[in-house]
Amino acid sequence: MMTASPNFFTSTDQTAEHFYAQMLLIRHTEQQFLQLFAQGKLNGTVHTCIGQEASAVAVVNALDLQRDVIFSNHRAHGHFLAYCGDVEGLLAEVLGREGGVCGGIGGTQHLYTRNFYTNGIQGGIAPCAVGAALAEKMQGSGAIATVFLGDGTMGQGVVYESMNIAALWGVPILFVLEDNGIAQTTPKQQEHAGDLTTRAQTFGIQTFTADSFDPLALHATAVAAVGMVRQQQCPAFLAVSCYRLGPHSKGDDTRSAEEIAMIEQRDPLRHLELQLDPQQLRQIQQAVEERVRLAVEQVLERPLVATNTTGLTIGRGEE
Amino acid sequence: MSQMLTNVESLRGALHNAMADDSAVVVFGEDILDPYGGAFKVTKGLSTAFPQRVFTTPICEGSIVGMANGLALRGMRPVAELMFGDFITLAADQLINHAAKFPAMYNGRVTLPLVVRTPMGGGRGYGPTHSQSLERMFCGVPHLSVVAPSIFHDAGKSLRAAIASAQPVVFIENKLLYPLRQQLHSTATLQHEFLDAEAEYPTVRLRNFGAGNSPDVTLITNGGISRFLPSLLQRLSDEEIRLEALIPASLSPLPPIAPFAAAAANSGRVVIAEEGTTSNGWGAEFAARLYESCMGKLACPIVRVGALPTVIPAAKQLEDEVLVSETTILNAILKVFS
Amino acid sequence: MGANDTTAIIVEIAKQPGEQVRKGEVICVAETTKSIFDIEATHDGWITFLAETGGELAVGEPVAAICDTPTSAEEILAFIASVSAPVILPQAEGDAAASWTMKAEMVARQQGIEIQQVAAVFPGKKITEADVHQFLAEQSAKPISVTAAVRDLVNDPYPAGRVQRLVIVGGGEGAVQILDALAKIPGQHAVAIVDDNATLHGRSVAGVPVVGPVDATHVKQMIQQNQADGVVISVSTSIPFRQRIFDEWSAAGIPFANVVHPSAQVGINAAIGAGNVILAFCQIGPCATVGNNNFLSAYCSIEHHSTLGNHCSFGPGVITSSRANIGDRARFGTGIFIEPHITVGHDSVVGSGCILWSDVPAESVLKSKLNYAIRQKKVKR
């Protein structure tokens, strides 16, 4: 039986315990953000991925984290933590404290670490990810790129331009659709005609589908998709159906109480909890709670970021 | 002296050399493969010489620049061509919200060596959506450079500088300049020098008078407008009007204003000419900067010249009416002078 | 053709249509604003005219075509349309007398002369900036011997766009009123004040320096050295002073200027002399005549067909009706009404509040009998 070790959250073991630990870490961190916002300690906004942690953990763990490139969007905390586990770097970034991954310039929607990039413009990252994957292919690194897109973002034309080029040129990229059925407040049915899962097929892109309710099954599908992309040097499309448990950002949930109650039944954390030994479960929960609590405490003690941050001065010319 | 290269030859040579010198340079755009070699032939011969690194793309300007962004983030040096400058609006999101943002918002931890080349300008009868000069829309975007060589610049050298730069660069070519020979040296009647020869994108100073005289009028202009200057300077010289033309290649950020302010204060009369419309434009910004540093030293208000605020018509005589001509610039010069 | 010409008129056609011509023969004569010139055949051949006598042609429009065989005008026009290479109207030779560089023209304009004046002195030459400077140097060396009327036209000392620079005599409250008016007049501004009060010297009034005493030699020198263009007297309280300065300085050749506040209205055909100060909201009615060196405070009206002499001083609100006739050196207080056709003799003094309905002999003093009583207001507390 596993115990909570220091590398507990970033271990490469693809087991229920680890997935659960990582998902819980994401859940707790996101809840902390909402709480910090409520306390007035967070400037701006956050889009938490509460309810969608399984997608982040299952897909990211299917990648080769040493070399693969990830592009994500406004709802990226889960992807970020699954990628690097840097709770302090994320907290500091969002709270404008020293040691944030982007010096406090980027904030929640604009994160960067190693091969992980996010941006807050819906759809714009799709061609960037294709370009990144093309660069890896041309350089022969063996890496692939992954891009996370929401169902609402499937309304953007640039996404389809990217699929077209990726298929046409054999670019090793995995398009991941995180289909939570809603975009901000607009249900999918009100935004899209037809079926999102068949769209990539039109470009001859192999499409995989999975449900985030079962993280291990989702992971297996993701592994298959990633393997295909890497081996065949071509794009693939992975449609993950999931549920957003929390609000879009903060206090902006327009869905009915019944709908939310229904969604709570689909919480992937519950699903894993049932599979785990209660004692082990408690151990993980304690470890995660401790980890996040200490991180928050520690980051809040750090000074606010200095105003003369390097990023703001690059190539600015004379003013 | 050997025959000067035409603008298109200079650019083409620079692309060849850049690709030969650095295997990270990749070129892509619509219809750029041989034998066609691009709508304006700047990429002619490239796909034959470097078949692995020259891509013809679907018609998708947003993704062309988006892909270039991804390539640039991952260690390549992409040079994307947009067939007509007018189409840059489709790539505006990638330029403004991606290329210009990544290095700064990731706190300087990534570089973005991107060049987006595109031809702007009218005078060819292509009509409203294939004739504009939209570069001003990208001027003033922080962390994005807008570069436009004139015929008095070594366009190829400017392009090499753009490719070598760690910053995203929108590189404006002018359709009417392509076939013209570059003029990089002084002639008997025209003094050619650089204000700041060591700058990445230097500013040319042209004068139709010799040392020891001071100018009557200072003309600040860029890019395609430079095609009028050889004739205009000659005409003014016949009329004894001493003109100093300052032609920066860097439209944004603006080059340091001090030498321009000194020149403006020296002549006391300034005309700013640009190919696009003037409202909220490059010339407006330049004029504001000049006023900030030489208010009170000018003999008369700065006059701006640009296209009429309307669409650019296709019919020749209508197009002529809307676009800047040698005569409009001449009239502006006479206006500040009298 | 001349530099300003864009068209020419065909005044004579020297050949028959269809006639055979030789290169160099005169085919027609054209006229521009500056001269008449011959147009010669450019080739041997048969001529077809495309213009007629009296016709006006733009530069570049064909006058005629000369063909190797006789050809009709229609065929030629069709051919021209097909190749669009018109026969160019030749530039007149020997018309260089009417040409100059733009720089020369602008320098001339800035100096208040017409370029044609310079061109007349250098016939047959393209006038350059240097020629204009030479012309100006020679002009200023020559004594001006023309009559005033001609001088105004030919050698206008105040060309459009040039600001008249004034010296103000007296640095007191009158000067402040004048400076206030000048601040609103784009074409005039004060460069100096002269005042005999030595404590004012080296100081300034509203930014205008008080440069020294009231000294004709000094002011004359300023004008000769082109530092000032004219003078105006701000002193309204001493009529003898006004008159003495005006008469002596005019005799010494110092020009006097009028300062008319832009809110004042001057009617048609009104005549105003020199050295007058006309302040805000005054009216000089149509056909009224104002002499020299008068000082009109705000809200004065010299109504239509009235005549005002010289060296008078008006307080605010002096209103004449039509055809009043006011002699020299009259002085008026505040708030005075003058009925139509009334004459006020010279050197009279009219006190505030008078209403004149009969003529006033010269050297009279008028004091208003209008009276009022002041009593304490009863205030309820």
Ligand SMILES: Cc1ncc(C[n+]2csc(CCOP(=O)(O)OP(=O)(O)O)c2C)c(N)n1
């Ligand atoms: C180009 C652009 N348009 C609009 C927005 C505002 N916006 C941010 S998130 C969002 C909804 C996105 O929905 P979806 O793609 O389904 O992702 P989800 O929020 O459900 O994860 C919108 C409209 C944006 N960030 N970018």
